[in-house]
Amino acid sequence: MPAQREMKEKNPWHMPVTIIISVIGVIAIVALVTVAVLQNKPLHQKYKYGIVLDAGSSHTALYIYQWPAEKDNNTGRVEQTHSCKVKGKGISSYAADPWGAGESLTVCMQEAKQQVPVKRHHETPLYLGATAGMRLLNMENSSASDKVFEAVEQALQRFPFSYQGARILSGQEEGAFGWVTVNYLDDRLEQGLETTGALDLGGASTQISFVSDKYDGSESPSNSVTFRLYGNDYNLYTHSFLCYGKDQALRMALAYQTQLGPRTISDPCFHQGYNVSKEYSELYNSPCVSDRKPNGPPVTFNHQGMGNFQQCQEVVKRIFNLTSCKYSQCSFNGVFQPLLQGPFGAFSAYYFVMNFLNLTDTSTPLETVKDKLTQYCATSWAQIRLEHPNVKTKYLAEYCFSGTYILTLLTEGYNFTSESYSNINFIKKIKGSDAGWTLGYMLNLTNMIPAEAPDSPLLPHTGYVSIVTVMALLLFLLFILSLRPLWLRCSKRPQIV
Ligand SMILES: Nc1ncnc2c1ncn2[C@@H]1O[C@H](COP(=O)(O)OP(=O)(O)O)[C@@H](O)[C@H]1O
Numbered sequence: 001m002p003a004q005r006e007m008k009e010k011n012p013w014h015m016p017v018t019i020i021i022s023v024i025g026v027i028a029i030v031a032l033v034t035v036a037v038l039q040n041k042p043l044h045q046k047y048k049y050g051i052v053l054d055a056g057s058s059h060t061a062l063y064i065y066q067w068p069a070e071k072d073n074n075t076g077r078v079e080q081t082h083s084c085k086v087k088g089k090g091i092s093s094y095a096a097d098p099w100g101a102g103e104s105l106t107v108c109m110q111e112a113k114q115q116v117p118v119k120r121h122h123e124t125p126l127y128l129g130a131t132a133g134m135r136l137l138n139m140e141n142s143s144a145s146d147k148v149f150e151a152v153e154q155a156l157q158r159f160p161f162s163y164q165g166a167r168i169l170s171g172q173e174e175g176a177f178g179w180v181t182v183n184y185l186d187d188r189l190e191q192g193l194e195t196t197g198a199l200d201l202g203g204a205s206t207q208i209s210f211v212s213d214k215y216d217g218s219e220s221p222s223n224s225v226t227f228r229l230y231g232n233d234y235n236l237y238t239h240s241f242l243c244y245g246k247d248q249a250l251r252m253a254l255a256y257q258t259q260l261g262p263r264t265i266s267d268p269c270f271h272q273g274y275n276v277s278k279e280y281s282e283l284y285n286s287p288c289v290s291d292r293k294p295n296g297p298p299v300t301f302n303h304q305g306m307g308n309f310q311q312c313q314e315v316v317k318r319i320f321n322l323t324s325c326k327y328s329q330c331s332f333n334g335v336f337q338p339l340l341q342g343p344f345g346a347f348s349a350y351y352f353v354m355n356f357l358n359l360t361d362t363s364t365p366l367e368t369v370k371d372k373l374t375q376y377c378a379t380s381w382a383q384i385r386l387e388h389p390n391v392k393t394k395y396l397a398e399y400c401f402s403g404t405y406i407l408t409l410l411t412e413g414y415n416f417t418s419e420s421y422s423n424i425n426f427i428k429k430i431k432g433s434d435a436g437w438t439l440g441y442m443l444n445l446t447n448m449i450p451a452e453a454p455d456s457p458l459l460p461h462t463g464y465v466s467i468v469t470v471m472a473l474l475l476f477l478l479f480i481l482s483l484r485p486l487w488l489r490c491s492k493r494p495q496i497v
C-alpha cells in the first residue's frame with residue numbers, strides 16, 4: 001500500500017506534536033469563550049422585595065415591588081409585581097372602631113405573604129403611608145387618629161416582614177414622591193431628560209408637582225423641594241391642596257348650596273331624575289366644611305339633580321378663591337404657582353373619571369371636551385343607570401360633578417389653557433406599575449436612587465460576549481494559518497518510495 005503510506009506521511013495532522021498543539025489550541029479557545037459567556041451571564045435572577053400600603057382617604061391599596069437582588073443601585077429596575085385593594089373604606093373611616101382598621105388589612109397582607117418568597121420575608125421592608133383622610137382625622141381628633149395607627153401597627157407587625165412604620169405623609173411628600181414615581185418609571189431621572197409634572201387627584205386632597213426653569217424656590221420656599229438624583233439637581237415646585245380631593249370638593253360644593261339649610265337642593269352637577277335624601281350631619285361631618293354648617297338645619301335634605309354642566313361649573317368655581325394673591329402669580333386660594341412647564345401625567349381619580357367619560361384623549365380640543373361633558377351631564381339619571389348597570393352607584397352618580405371639577409381645577413385653578421391642556425396625559429400605569437406616590441416613597445426610604453450617576457460597565461453583557469467570540473475566532477484563524485508553513489514543508493518533503 002505505497003499510496004496510503006504516502007498520504008499518511010504528507011498529512012501533518014498525523015504528526016503527534018501537531019495534533020497535540022491543535023487539540024490544546026481548540027480546547028483553549030472553547031474554554032475562553034465558555035468562561036466569557038458563563039462569567040458574564042446574568043445569574044439566575046434573584047429578587048428583593050418591598051411592600052408599601054397606600055392608606056388613602058377612600059381606600060387602602062397594597063403594592064409589592066421587586067428588583068434584582070444584586071443590583072439595588074441600578075436604575076429603572078424596580079417594578080410593581082402585585083397590588084391588592086383592601087376591601088371597605090379607608091383607615092380614617094375607622095375612628096369609632098380602630099381595631100377594624102387593622103383587621104381590614106389582613107386579607108391583602110396574607111396575599112403579600114403568598115407573593116413574596118418565604119426566604120425573603122424577613123428582609124422585605126413594609127411601609128404604610130397615610131394621606132389626606134388621616135390628615136383630616138388627625139386635625140379633627142388626634143387621639144382617634146393615634147388609635148387607628150396603633151391598631152394598624154399591631155396588625156402589620158403580626159406578619160413576617162421587616163415592618164418600617166406607619167405614618168401620615170405631608171402633602172409635600174405626597175406630591176414629590178408622585179413626581180419621583182412618574183419620572184423614575186419613564187427613565188427620565190437616570191437619563192437626565194426633561195421631567196414630567198405630576199397631577200394626583202385623591203378623595204381628600206390633590207397635588208401638583210413640576211419643574212419650572214424660571215422657578216428657583218425663593219418666592220415660596222414651602223412649595224420647593226430639591227433633589228439630587230443620578231448626578232442632576234432638581235428644584236421641584238409642589239403643592240398639595242387639602243380638601244380639594246374630589247370627595248371633599250363635592251362636600252364643599254354641596255355646602256355652598258345648602259348654606260341656608262333648605263330641605264331640597266337642586267344641584268346642576270347631578271343628573272336629572274337623581275333624587276336622594278341625605279343627612280345634614282353627614283354632609284358637614286368634615287373639617288373641610290364644618291365651619292359652613294347652617295344653624296339648626298333640618299335632619300335631612302333632598303339632593304335633586306338638574307344636569308347642567310355650565311351651571312355646575314359656576315357652582316364648582318365658588319369653591320376656589322381666584323382673587324387673592326400676594327405672589328407674582330398664583331393658582332388659587334392665594335397659593336403661589338410658577339408658570340406651568342412641560343408635559344404632565346395626571347393619575348389616580350383624574351384617570352378613573354376621565355377614562356369613564358372617554359375623555360382621556362387630550363388632543364381633543366378643550367371646547368369639544370366641554371361639549372361632550374355638557375351632553376353627558378344632561379343625560380337623565382335613569383338613562384345613565386341603564387347604560388352602566390355594573391358601575392358602582394356612588395361613582396356613577398358623581399361622574400358629572402367629578403368631570404366638571406377636574407376641568408375647572410385644571411383650567412381655572414392651575415391655569416391650563418386650551419393649548420397647554422394637550423400637555424396632560426391621563427395615565428393609570430407606566431410600564432406595568434401604578435402611577436402614585438408609593439413607589440417614589442419606597443425608592444427614597446430604601447436609598448434606591450443614588451445622588452450621583454452610578455458607573456456603568458464599559459460594555460453590556462451581549463457586547464462583551466460578542467467581542468470575546470470574535471477574538472477567539474480570530475485566534476483560531478491565526479492558529480490555522482500558523483500551521484500552513486508546517487503543512488507546506490511536509491508536502492514538499494522528498495518522497496520515500
Ligand atoms: N373607578 C373609580 N371611579 C371614580 N372614582 C374612583 C374610582 N376608583 C377610585 N376612585 C376615587 O379616587 C379617589 C382616590 O382617593 P384616595 O387615594 O383614596 O384619597 P387621598 O389620596 O385623598 O387620600 C377617591 O375619590 C375615590 O373615590
Ligand SMILES: [Ca+2]
Nearest residue numbers: 056131202348
Ligand atoms: Ca391617593
